[in-house]
Amino acid sequence: MPSDPSSPTESGVTRPGTRPATVSMLTLSTFVIGSMVGAGVFSLPAGFAAETGVAGTLVAWAVAGGGMLALAFAFQLLANRRPDLDAGVYSYARAGFGRYLGYFSAFGYWASACAGNVFYWVFITSTLGAVFPALGAGDTVAAVAVSSAGLWLFFILIRRGVRSAAAVNRVVSIAKTLPIVVFVVLCATVFDPAVFAANWAGPSGAPLWDQIRATMLVTVFVFIGLEGASVNSRHARSRRDVGRATPSSASSACSRSSPR
Template identity: 40%
Template sequence: MSNKKIGLFALTALVLSSMIGSGIFSLPQNMAEVAGVKALLIGWAITGVGIVFLGLSFFFLSRLRPDLNGGVYIYAKEGFGGLVGFFSAWGYWLCSGIGSVSYLVVAFEGIGTFVDTPEQIIFGTGSTFYAILGASLVVWLVHWLIARGVREAAFVNILATLVKVFPLILFIILAALYFSPTQFFSDFEGKTVMNQNQSMDLLTQVKNTMLITLWVFVGVEGASILSGHAKRQRDIGTATVLGICITLVLYVAITVLSFGVLPRETISMMSNPSMAPILESMIGKVGKMMITFCLIVSVLGSYISWTMYCTEVPYRGVESGAFPRMLSKLNKNNTPINSLWFTNIVIQLCLILVLFTSQSYTKLISLASSMILVPYILIGAYLFKLARQCKAKWYIQLTGLMATLYGLWIVYAAGMDYLFLSVVLYVPGVMVYLYSQYQQKGKIDLCKKEWGLLIILIGIFLMACWALSQGLLSI
């Protein structure tokens, strides 16, 4: 975007800001609703190992292929061909766009806690007319900011990251002081966790934590997406690993310590952001106000990061014919301005859709999470393939394998409903890819394997559409 390059500190802040959005403020309630302490610890152990391997995959890929810029798209394309690369880019772009909309919705829901009254609901759950109007203003303010150049937007993001991290550290310190081992172990097995009036077994509880933990870590790839703007390519992997380690410590500490402050049943019934009432139980109403304010700053900072990623992916995809040429246009600040317009117009349309459908934050992140599964699997798979081809050291090959297995585990844990939904959203994008191929090459350039994959996906797409029409898919 800009000629000015981003350093390690700013890249790390972007990774942190991408991952630390709205999810962390709702983690205690989200986890308490579906799992007991034992399942929670197992779920975080699996996620911790998996996400570290995923982060290391970006680290090693930035070393093995420093010539590649663009992150998830270019790695998938190099490893598995143009069509698979496009699916990775399309899925990631949709995830970024839908995730951005969810940030705006929850931000104005947070503002509503300060201005709404029982007699007059202005912002409500973030889907009222005034909330959507405010969110739209934010969309175009951020549009103006990013159009001025990525370094300027990254600086604003650093400030937002500092604001959001402070209350998280304060929460952890206070929760540690109020922590009760007796309370923590009172429902260790999670026997009171129910699903349709039936107690859930341990495996089901662990599986139910997976999409929650995946969503809060979405953004781990942020530094690689903006790799073309880094001062040093080696900073990409370092920023990714640093961001993961810091975020993992914060996530685990906040969720685990919360279970030692209040009963799991109490936390599971809280409204979100659930960190607010938990902190209120420790230091009074000022705690709730502090967390709510920081939630607003946090999600707006994350929105800046996600808009930059969402703009960069189509721009990088133009170079190899995955997206139409018009998206490659740069403005005087070297910002891909048409890609930025394309992204923000789609976000604006999604906001209008939210206004008329009253979709909640939870529904939006479910959609976003379903779209990120394939890109993450392909990152690990490409590292494993590349490491074997290059005869890299055993631990690099192991990293790729473990990251791939983690991605496949997430697909299994998410269930068939999410897999079908992903296909429903992936397949329409094929028309964009075929048009781009014809525009730039004068023909549709697919090999036999790609035609085979496309036929299979269209078959699944038709099945999924039928299941949706029959009400057989539950999201």
């Protein structure tokens, strides 16, 4: 039995009682954006340039962006129709398909979060290794110690309450978004129609479908984290804020990441 009267039950349904600390729709949006904007988005242009041209890029973004936007609207619909379910993907899976599939949904989400944290911290420590040789390529004892300390720091912030974690997340989201905005502005200022036209078809001799297939997985990977507002829905001031934050953040991500 949870000690907090407002904490979710085993099925992900909130018990009546004192509500937990709440956050605004803007903060929920930063949860989504902060989760979606990871290291992969910054290496995306180089990956696309090596695999496809303008046509393949447009098709890949249209398919992946359209599918993820549909998923965002699905989260919006679920948040509005079942406000009693506030544990995100797990509670929806359990309510719709039973405890067995609900468990695998929660376990899969946890496993993906663990793998994502490993990737991020290896990426961070390997980058810092250029300045601090002791960190190496992110696989040294010092790198493991730094990564563990960072994870425990975030754990402590989350344990202090959602407001502390949200404040840090807002700063991180801004720090992640600013480089993308600067990149888009720079691309707009140096845009060359001749280069754009020359790269329309992509690598010579490569079929368009092969180009799209080579970039589709990376494109979908960029949208991981779309469920950020739904997972934290129990902290929303209004259930409608969850529905509004998810598709608006997805649309924003599509517009920022679309080729110019």
